Amino acid sequence: MQSAEPKLNKNSLLLALRRYSSAVGEMEKTILLPSLLRDVPSNEVWDCEAAEETCRDLYGNYLMLKAIRNTAESSLVLLDDHKTKNNTALNKTLEQLLDTDPEALFHFHLRGLFSVTSNLTKKTQSLTEKYMDIIGVAN
Amino acid sequence: MQSAEPKLNKNSLLLALRRYSSAVGEMEKTILLPSLLRDVPSNEVWDCEAAEETCRDLYGNYLMLKAIRNTAESSLVLLDDHKTKNNTALNKTLEQLLDTDPEALFHFHLRGLFSVTSNLTKKTQSLTEKYMDIIGVAN
Numbered sequence: 001m002q003s004a005e006p007k008l009n010k011n012s013l014l015l016a017l018r019r020y021s022s023a024v025g026e027m028e029k030t031i032l033l034p035s036l037l038r039d040v041p042s043n044e045v046w047d048c049e050a051a052e053e054t055c056r057d058l059y060g061n062y063l064m065l066k067a068i069r070n071t072a073e074s075s076l077v078l079l080d081d082h083k084t085k086n087n088t089a090l091n092k093t094l095e096q097l098l099d100t101d102p103e104a105l106f107h108f109h110l111r112g113l114f115s116v117t118s119n120l121t122k123k124t125q126s127l128t129e130k131y132m133d134i135i136g137v138a139n
Numbered sequence: 140m141q142s143a144e145p146k147l148n149k150n151s152l153l154l155a156l157r158r159y160s161s162a163v164g165e166m167e168k169t170i171l172l173p174s175l176l177r178d179v180p181s182n183e184v185w186d187c188e189a190a191e192e193t194c195r196d197l198y199g200n201y202l203m204l205k206a207i208r209n210t211a212e213s214s215l216v217l218l219d220d221h222k223t224k225n226n227t228a229l230n231k232t233l234e235q236l237l238d239t240d241p242e243a244l245f246h247f248h249l250r251g252l253f254s255v256t257s258n259l260t261k262k263t264q265s266l267t268e269k270y271m272d273i274i275g276v277a278n
Contacts, residue, residue, distance in 0.1 A: 012213070064242055067242070068241075068242055068245050071245070071246070071249070072245075074151070102207075102255060102258060102259060102262070103203055103206070103207055105251070105255045106207050106210070106211075106252070106255050106256070106259065107210070108251075109248045109251035109252040109255060110210070110252060112244070112247075112248035112251070113245070113248040113249060113252055116241060116244045116245050116248060117245070119241060120241060120245065123241070
């Protein structure tokens with residue numbers, strides 16, 4: 001029974017949020033001149049065909065990753081968040097989910113938040129590495 | 140600027156999870172004989188037409204609310220959670236969301252988790268009141 005604990009801890013939402021926060025901290029510490037990221041296309045980091053609004057340069061990604069970290073750290077929910085409100089696909093999804101079993105819905109969002117946070121951590125690390133490439137520093 | 144803080148705190152995910160946890164604690168303290176809830180239909184608490192699996196008696200609801208509280212308290216994510224896996228509607232939704240802007244997706248799940256947690260808190264309080272009615276104690 002003892003060996004199950006570290007495996008469970010790895011899947012803790014709080015730990016995933018902390019990991020993301022520390023990856024962004026590392027990114028900020030490394031990227032001393034964020035302006036070097038301007039106009040560098042971000043195709044490899046974000047899927048540009050999927051959502052037009054994420055087709056920014058690496059500088060846009062840098063700002064976005066920092067903004068999400070601030071929300072993650074405070075865990076504050078913007079109930080009238082315009083970003084989600086203006087996204088019709090997400091709104092449609094929300095409507096469909098309202099009729100769902102609340103237990104499944106709880107796990108769905110917990111799992112979703114965990115997964116998107118882990119994904120953002122990887123994107124942050126990848127962006128940091130890309131900056132190192134730009135300034136010519138080997139990892 | 141000072142007055143904005145309590146308003147923001149009200150929308151904190153951590154606070155919502157704590158509120159839910161305390162509502163379940165209150166329910167456990169009040170419901171000394173959970174077996175009295177057996178075979179009491181739960182139509183008013185859960186929407187039975189929407190998801191067949193939630194059509195349990197109040198005793199089933201009682202157990203479910205406690206189980207979700209345990210997950211909420213540990214914030215552990217069951218990545219191979221069979222409840223979500225077997226729900227085709229949720230799986231379809233997950234697939235659609237994979238292509239979405241990660242920032243919107245983060246807010247979507249944060250908002251969703253906040254909203255389902257607040258909803259579960261209300262259901263817990265309503266179940267506790269129903270038990271008081273059954274044993275004939277006025278609120």
